[in-house]
Amino acid sequence: MSRIAFIGLGAMGAGMAANQAKVGHDVRAFDLSAAALEKAGAAGCRVASSSLEAIKDAEVVITMLPAGAQVREVWLSEVIPNAAPTALLIDCSTIEVATARSLGEAATAADLAAADAPVSGGIMGAEAGTLAFMVGCEEAIFPRVEQALAPMARVVIHAGGAGAGQAAKICNNMLLGISMAGVCEAFALAEKLGLDAQRFFDIASKSSGQCWSLTTYCPWPGPVPSAPSNHAYEGGFLTRLMLKDLKLSQQAAANSGAATPLGAHAAALYALFDGLGYGGKDFSALLQLVRGRLSELN
Amino acid sequence: MSRIAFIGLGAMGAGMAANQAKVGHDVRAFDLSAAALEKAGAAGCRVASSSLEAIKDAEVVITMLPAGAQVREVWLSEVIPNAAPTALLIDCSTIEVATARSLGEAATAADLAAADAPVSGGIMGAEAGTLAFMVGCEEAIFPRVEQALAPMARVVIHAGGAGAGQAAKICNNMLLGISMAGVCEAFALAEKLGLDAQRFFDIASKSSGQCWSLTTYCPWPGPVPSAPSNHAYEGGFLTRLMLKDLKLSQQAAANSGAATPLGAHAAALYALFDGLGYGGKDFSALLQLVRGRLSELN
Numbered sequence: 001m002s003r004i005a006f007i008g009l010g011a012m013g014a015g016m017a018a019n020q021a022k023v024g025h026d027v028r029a030f031d032l033s034a035a036a037l038e039k040a041g042a043a044g045c046r047v048a049s050s051s052l053e054a055i056k057d058a059e060v061v062i063t064m065l066p067a068g069a070q071v072r073e074v075w076l077s078e079v080i081p082n083a084a085p086t087a088l089l090i091d092c093s094t095i096e097v098a099t100a101r102s103l104g105e106a107a108t109a110a111d112l113a114a115a116d117a118p119v120s121g122g123i124m125g126a127e128a129g130t131l132a133f134m135v136g137c138e139e140a141i142f143p144r145v146e147q148a149l150a151p152m153a154r155v156v157i158h159a160g161g162a163g164a165g166q167a168a169k170i171c172n173n174m175l176l177g178i179s180m181a182g183v184c185e186a187f188a189l190a191e192k193l194g195l196d197a198q199r200f201f202d203i204a205s206k207s208s209g210q211c212w213s214l215t216t217y218c219p220w221p222g223p224v225p226s227a228p229s230n231h232a233y234e235g236g237f238l239t240r241l242m243l244k245d246l247k248l249s250q251q252a253a254a255n256s257g258a259a260t261p262l263g264a265h266a267a268a269l270y271a272l273f274d275g276l277g278y279g280g281k282d283f284s285a286l287l288q289l290v291r292g293r294l295s296e297l298n
Numbered sequence: 299m300s301r302i303a304f305i306g307l308g309a310m311g312a313g314m315a316a317n318q319a320k321v322g323h324d325v326r327a328f329d330l331s332a333a334a335l336e337k338a339g340a341a342g343c344r345v346a347s348s349s350l351e352a353i354k355d356a357e358v359v360i361t362m363l364p365a366g367a368q369v370r371e372v373w374l375s376e377v378i379p380n381a382a383p384t385a386l387l388i389d390c391s392t393i394e395v396a397t398a399r400s401l402g403e404a405a406t407a408a409d410l411a412a413a414d415a416p417v418s419g420g421i422m423g424a425e426a427g428t429l430a431f432m433v434g435c436e437e438a439i440f441p442r443v444e445q446a447l448a449p450m451a452r453v454v455i456h457a458g459g460a461g462a463g464q465a466a467k468i469c470n471n472m473l474l475g476i477s478m479a480g481v482c483e484a485f486a487l488a489e490k491l492g493l494d495a496q497r498f499f500d501i502a503s504k505s506s507g508q509c510w511s512l513t514t515y516c517p518w519p520g521p522v523p524s525a526p527s528n529h530a531y532e533g534g535f536l537t538r539l540m541l542k543d544l545k546l547s548q549q550a551a552a553n554s555g556a557a558t559p560l561g562a563h564a565a566a567l568y569a570l571f572d573g574l575g576y577g578g579k580d581f582s583a584l585l586q587l588v589r590g591r592l593s594e595l596n
Contacts, residue, residue: 097491134501157501160493167491168501175484175507182476185558186469192554193395193465195458203455203466209473211509256490259588260483265563290557
């Protein structure tokens with residue numbers, strides 16, 4: 001049983017903190033929203049009146065915040081100055097690689113152990129405790145990070161040093177955004193050419209076009225019953241979150257000098273789709289934009 | 299044992315015709331190149347002095363030609379006017395969907411059974427008799443087509459009516475071109491961010507970025523030993539052939555009114571790579587363009 005400070009109890013953080021409490025940890029939870037705090041209390045967390053109260057004497061400090069600006073603010077003003085000397089700091093938010101790296105360096109300069117550990121698996125994974133964590137930290141502290149994340153995880157993977165967790169996530173999700181757009185375009189072209197969608201699925205899923213976006217998460221309703229396309233594109237991985245990750249990938253590409261032409265184009269497509277008001281739909285709903293059938297989403 | 303006319307004995311056709319002869323069929327082969335004819339003779343085919351001589355009395359007529367213009371010429375001027383009334387006509391070339399459809403209609407108008415059956419599997423598949431055929435033809439004649447292609451095939455899939463074989467091939471290969479470019483960009487970004495390529499491979503291949511281009515045909519040398527990236531990008535699926543298929547997909551998209559923004563961008567990238575002189579390299583060599591290391595290809 002560890003004392004865990006958990007800061008940020010939004011859609012993802014709520015389920016994650018609850019899973020830490022469920023296995024018996026002493027979770028001291030904080031969020032700016034009173035409703036979120038109340039929910040955390042009902043889920044077995046102790047409600048802290050401030051982030052400082054949560055951080056004080058915690059063995060592990062976990063942050064799960066919307067973006068880099070908030071993580072930077074909380075880590076630099078509160079977590080790093082007030083954490084116990086032996087505390088382990090883990091940021092599970094998805095933020096810029098450069099910010100994650102600089103916060104890792106700031107923690108190291110203060111002699112604190114720290115990791116960036118963004119997740120995949122969505123709200124359902126957060127609630128079920130089946131998230132995948134991609135971790136950036138020094139090799140030596142990875143076992144502690146792995147142990148701390150275990151109650152929330154299906155898998156915890158060490159990607160490399162500070163920032164590597166964020167790098168792995170955006171590289172993977174940029175590829176995901178590109179391949180999903182590619183699958184949507186292939187179905188749209190097949191349709192215009194009079195090729196049956198199920199037959200195209202059967203052929204491509206056993207050929208060189210095979211990809212997770214097609215065979216596990218098929219955007220065309222029918223071939224994969226568990227996919228959000230069969231549930232009105234509700235839940236799943238929201239378009240606005242895919243857009244956030246694609247933007248992060250393009251920021252990282254610009255800062256590092258990487259050329260990502262299809263990544264940039266995919267980001268533009270998702271920005272367009274989000275701008276049309278579909279940010280709250282699963283990202284596979286892009287199919288209906290590409291095939292000119294936005295009416296299917298209303 | 300059937301009498302088979304085989305027209306077009308290039309890099310692909312030579313191996314395919316040889317495999318028909320190998321199982322005992324009476325293959326009458328024709329090509330404009332004397333060297334190709336000599337090679338076919340040595341492989342057990344009977345050498346025809348003209349396409350008409352090959353077509354005469356053949357039960358199956360197979361064409362394997364570079365592009366739609368040649369197939370149109372040969373089918374309209376020679377095959378359809380001279381084929382036996384019970385002959386089965388199969389074009390295995392990769393050509394425009396619209397051309398394939400109109401040739402299928404021309405054959406039907408002449409009361410001849412016909413199919414479009416483009417392949418995947420490359421020269422090695424042609425030689426080994428392990429090609430995948432995507433077939434467009436009437437349901438009723440598919441069993442005959444399947445039987446006729448069997449000596450050259452690992453799998454024969456019925457995609458739909460006339461032109462559907464071509465449609466399935468270009469939709470799949472457009473998706474392949476997009477996903478390969480996406481994988482190349484993801485590796486290039488990972489490299490610039492200091493993320494180890496093998497770790498990125500390990501993470502993405504078990505995550506939502508998984509795709510055939512990554513896990514079976516990895517463009518980064520190392521993770522997948524059998525991939526062309528480990529053999530100086532020689533052999534495999536040539537850049538110029540991927541470019542041909544991407545151009546066909548964009549022609550089909552333009553003609554049918556389909557929107558394929560990433561498909562168009564992928565076509566432009568491969569055109570650029572081909573224009574730099576790398577058309578004879580495997581298409582996964584695009585990685586070295588994206589990461590700014592063309593010197594790796596010299």
